Amino acid sequence: MSADSEFPRPRCADMAEVRAAIDAIDKRLVALIAERLHYIDEAARIKPRRDLVRDEPRIADVLAKTRAESLRLGCDPAVVEAAYRALVEASITHEYVAFDSERSKT
Numbered sequence: 001m002s003a004d005s006e007f008p009r010p011r012c013a014d015m016a017e018v019r020a021a022i023d024a025i026d027k028r029l030v031a032l033i034a035e036r037l038h039y040i041d042e043a044a045r046i047k048p049r050r051d052l053v054r055d056e057p058r059i060a061d062v063l064a065k066t067r068a069e070s071l072r073l074g075c076d077p078a079v080v081e082a083a084y085r086a087l088v089e090a091s092i093t094h095e096y097v098a099f100d101s102e103r104s105k106t
């Protein structure tokens with residue numbers, strides 16, 4: 001499928017229309033982040049050691065794949081990279097908390 005047909009790119013009439021579209025997209029993004037965080041919790045449960053929580057090769061892999069996808073879709077890869085760097089760092093912080101709480105269960 002070509003990048004052009006993957007999502008609509010309507011011309012908006014005013015800022016209300018721009019913001020309504022952004023608000024709707026944000027709802028979908030938050031749902032996807034929540035789903036992604038479920039798998040961060042799974043990583044915390046499955047990893048055998050705390051020093052495996054931060055995995056630099058995997059971080060580089062995630063950044064490379066999301067950069068390639070942003071280029072395929074024709075959007076600014078710098079925005080995607082900044083968002084992903086923040087998302088992965090926050091996910092790692094979350095994973096450390098989940099790792100510790102998983103192992104403090106009696």
Ligand SMILES: C=C(O[C@@H]1C=C(C(=O)O)C=C[C@H]1O)C(=O)O
Nearest residue numbers: 043053054055058059062088091
């Ligand atoms: C989920 C993992 O744990 C961490 C979180 C990552 C992420 O948010 O994508 C990537 C690497 C890890 O440091 C993993 O190792 O895959």
